[in-house]
Amino acid sequence: MSSPISVLSGALPAEQLRRENFAQSLRESPIPNTELLSNLGLYLNRQTFSRLLFMAELYQHIIPVHGVAMEFGVRWGQNLALLHALRGIYEPFNYNRKIIGFDTFGGFPSVDEKDGELVKAGDYGVSADYQRQLTDILALHEADSPIPHKRKFELVAGDAAETVPQYLKDHPETIIAFAYFDFDIYAPTKACLEAIRPRLTKGAVVAFDELNCPEFPGETLAFDEVFGVANYALRRSPLNPLISYLIV
Numbered sequence: 237m238s239s240p241i242s243v244l245s246g247a248l249p250a251e252q253l254r255r256e257n258f259a260q261s262l263r264e265s266p267i268p269n270t271e272l273l274s275n276l277g278l279y280l281n282r283q284t285f286s287r288l289l290f291m292a293e294l295y296q297h298i299i300p301v302h303g304v305a306m307e308f309g310v311r312w313g314q315n316l317a318l319l320h321a322l323r324g325i326y327e328p329f330n331y332n333r334k335i336i337g338f339d340t341f342g343g344f345p346s347v348d349e350k351d352g353e354l355v356k357a358g359d360y361g362v363s364a365d366y367q368r369q370l371t372d373i374l375a376l377h378e379a380d381s382p383i384p385h386k387r388k389f390e391l392v393a394g395d396a397a398e399t400v401p402q403y404l405k406d407h408p409e410t411i412i413a414f415a416y417f418d419f420d421i422y423a424p425t426k427a428c429l430e431a432i433r434p435r436l437t438k439g440a441v442v443a444f445d446e447l448n449c450p451e452f453p454g455e456t457l458a459f460d461e462v463f464g465v466a467n468y469a470l471r472r473s474p475l476n477p478l479i480s481y482l483i484v
Contacts, residue, residue, distance in 0.1 A: 255281065288318065290475040294414070294443055295322040297483065301439040302332070303413030308396055308428050309445075310339035311360060313370040315416060316389065320377040328382040333413070335389045336403070338396040338428070341367045345395050350422040351454035360420070367393055397427035404431060412436050418445040422454030429462040436484050443481035 262279045265272060280288075298305070305323075307315050319335045327333065343361030374389050381388075392399050396419070404410055412435045419425045436442065446452040447459060447470065459465065468482040 286475045287479075290473050290479060291315065291318045292322060293473055293475065294416075294441055294481060295319070295326060297441045298413045298439075299326050301413040301437060301441075303411035303437055303440065304332075304334045304336060305414035305416075306412060306432070307335075307337045307416045307418065308400070308424070309360075309418035309420065310337040310341075310370070310391070311362060311418070312366075313337065313373065315418070316370075316374060317377055319414075320374065320381065320389065323388075324381045331383045331386045331388055333388070336392065337390070338392045338394075338400055338403075339367075340395060341393050344421055346423070348422040348454060350457050351420075351452065352450075354451050355421060367391060396424045400428045401431045404435060410435055412440055414441050414443075416443045416445075417455065420446050420452045420455055422458045425455050426458035426462055429458060433462065438484055440484045441481055442484065443479060445479055447478075447480045449478060 258279050258281060262276075265279075267275055277285075305319050307319070310316060316335055316337045323330065323333050323335070341362055343358040344355065346357050347355050371391055374391075378384055378388060392403055412432055415432055415436070417425055417428070419428070444455060444459065446455045448456060456465070463482075470480045470482055472480045
């Protein structure tokens with residue numbers, strides 16, 4: 237019998253143990269704090285590093301495109317921090333490129349029968365008070381970037397099926413250049429795709445973490461119902477087996 241694969245990490249137990257060993261090495265690092273951030277490459281495995289490179293590849297598509305960047309399904313917030321860094325690298329003075337993240341910060345509020353049998357309500361939650369901690373981390377990134385007095389990020393907590401339409405109603409000026417979907421499940425993915433579609437400018441990038449993924453069928457079903465799989469060229473990169481994207 238084969239070893240079970242974690243739905244959360246996609247890893248076999250032996251691989252997951254190696255990742256935990258990397259993480260423990262980082263927590264116990266003898267490198268002083270003044271040098272630790274400059275040496276994080278010591279602890280990045282191949283999978284993580286390839287994902288970072290792919291995020292940079294995606295960001296380069298939107299440099300000439302006007303609008304904000306949104307992530308749907310933030311969890312720990314790594315992508316938001318990467319978007320901050322990429323904006324600082326590629327377009328440091330584009331303070332109009334606001335980065336907005338939507339999440340319940342409490343896991344899936346519910347699941348639909350279209351999501352299959354491997355996920356349940358409450359999955360993918362975060363630790364208590366994590367939204368505040370993430371805000372503090374993003375504020376540190378902000379302070380270390382050009383034009384730090386202008387707030388260029390926002391976290392929106394709650395069921396995105398409700399908060400995204402409300403955000404767009406409250407901010408009618410919003411044009412979307414980049415949308416990253418990592419909800420995994422059907423209902424919020426469909427609701428948010430429907431909400432943002434009129435705000436996507438030509439040339440915008442819409443990326444998905446779990447299209448064509450048997451563990452999370454709801455994301456593909458939601459995309460097909462709103463955009464239509466046959467209507468767009470879904471692109472991918474050799475850097476990552478799952479993330480796909482389209483250019484409007």
